[in-house]
Amino acid sequence: MKDKGEEEGRMLNTEHRKTKTAICCENLCRIFGEVPAVCGAHLDVNPGTFFALLGPSGCGKTTVLRMIAGLEIPDGGEIKVGQRVVASHNRNVSPEKRKVGMVFQEYALFPHMTVAENVQYGLGRCDDKKMRSQEVLHLVGLEGVETRMPHELSGGQQQRVALARALAPKPDVLLLDEPFSNLDAALRNRVRTDVRHILRQTKVTTLFVTHDQEEALSLADEMAVMMNGKIIQTDTPQNLYRYPASHQVATFLGDANFLPGRGRGQEVECELGSFATQNSCSHEVEVMFRPEDLELIVDAQGPGEVVDIEYFGHDQLLHVQLDSGTRLKSRFVGSNGGLIPGSRVQVRVHEKVITYPSPYGCPINQKTEVRGQGAEIP
Numbered sequence: 001m002k003d004k005g006e007e008e009g010r011m012l013n014t015e016h017r018k019t020k021t022a023i024c025c026e027n028l029c030r031i032f033g034e035v036p037a038v039c040g041a042h043l044d045v046n047p048g049t050f051f052a053l054l055g056p057s058g059c060g061k062t063t064v065l066r067m068i069a070g071l072e073i074p075d076g077g078e079i080k081v082g083q084r085v086v087a088s089h090n091r092n093v094s095p096e097k098r099k100v101g102m103v104f105q106e107y108a109l110f111p112h113m114t115v116a117e118n119v120q121y122g123l124g125r126c127d128d129k130k131m132r133s134q135e136v137l138h139l140v141g142l143e144g145v146e147t148r149m150p151h152e153l154s155g156g157q158q159q160r161v162a163l164a165r166a167l168a169p170k171p172d173v174l175l176l177d178e179p180f181s182n183l184d185a186a187l188r189n190r191v192r193t194d195v196r197h198i199l200r201q202t203k204v205t206t207l208f209v210t211h212d213q214e215e216a217l218s219l220a221d222e223m224a225v226m227m228n229g230k231i232i233q234t235d236t237p238q239n240l241y242r243y244p245a246s247h248q249v250a251t252f253l254g255d256a257n258f259l260p261g262r263g264r265g266q267e268v269e270c271e272l273g274s275f276a277t278q279n280s281c282s283h284e285v286e287v288m289f290r291p292e293d294l295e296l297i298v299d300a301q302g303p304g305e306v307v308d309i310e311y312f313g314h315d316q317l318l319h320v321q322l323d324s325g326t327r328l329k330s331r332f333v334g335s336n337g338g339l340i341p342g343s344r345v346q347v348r349v350h351e352k353v354i355t356y357p358s359p360y361g362c363p364i365n366q367k368t369e370v371r372g373q374g375a376e377i378p
Contacts, residue, residue, distance in 0.1 A: 296345040
């Protein structure tokens with residue numbers, strides 16, 4: 001029996017899909033010994049899309065990437081690149097014939113070859129190797145380093161060489177495996193913005209895997225969340241963040257507040273009041289609020305107290321404890337109106353809320369805690 005959240009996630013962007021896809025994976029499976037790494041995964045990537053496959057370590061996302069590249073053979077399911085089946089129960093096209101480029105997490109540059117030689121290696125017996133390598137090195141902003149060795153380059157430059165080598169044969173699809181994880185934080189933001197710009201210029205369909213939520217949300221045109229070997233939900237970054245299909249997806253994509261409530265059709269009642277919902281609900285539910293949806297207003301008689309403030313420069317996260325013991329998080333951009341630890345506040349909700357079936361069947365006033373990024377339901 002298929003998981004309801006998985007089915008809902010798959011259906012969310014069905015009406016936006018194009019008839020032709022650049023990458024199509026149907027019921028994809030891969031088992032290592034007795035460990036199922038990928039379990040019936042479905043994935044559609046539209047042509048020209050910068051697509052992120054997001055999930056925690058060990059969820060199977062890199063295995064999916066390697067099966068698309070031809071470096072792993074599926075135990076079940078089918079893979080199409082364009083309209084051509086490259087892997088199925090009776091077919092397995094070799095990696096070099098799939099027209100797929102790949103940038104590995106460790107870049108995999110040949111240490112004994114120059115930059116130009118590394119780029120030209122992917123061109124086989126092409127007659128215009130030198131010209132094509134100069135073109136792609138110009139594209140990635142590495143003119144003038146052709147004769148350098150990989151160890152003479154910075155981490156960002158090495159990544160660009162790996163990208164140039166993958167783009168040189170003009171692949172139909174480009175695969176990136178955790179492409180920015182080896183860069184320090186200061187360099188990572190700049191390099192990933194540059195890479196996205198480069199790939200926009202080439203218009204090549206790109207699928208990259210990452211465990212970094214901020215990276216996926218900020219870079220991707222579309223993205224899929226993968227957990228425990230399955231694609232849970234696929235949509236635009238904006239829709240995934242605002243309308244996660246499950247509690248698990250909501251907490252993985254960012255901070256979230258959860259309160260027990262009781263649904264009544266298009267409304268739900270919880271400790272903070274009655275609110276319109278994005279989804280119809282009934283009986284006991286969990287009500288989800290993003291921190292930026294909560295406004296705190298100074299009120300000496302208010303039911304909440306600011307107990308902590310985390311300052312990040314561009315925004316700040318305020319921790320509030322209600323008189324019932326419930327803890328919430330509220331995010332402010334810019335000034336927070338002079339709130340400090342100890343301030344009494346009213347709590348207002350700006351957006352329609354999302355509800356999920358309650359895992360507890362708990363009454364409305366039961367004490368709850370905020371689940372942050374990556375948290376699991378106990």
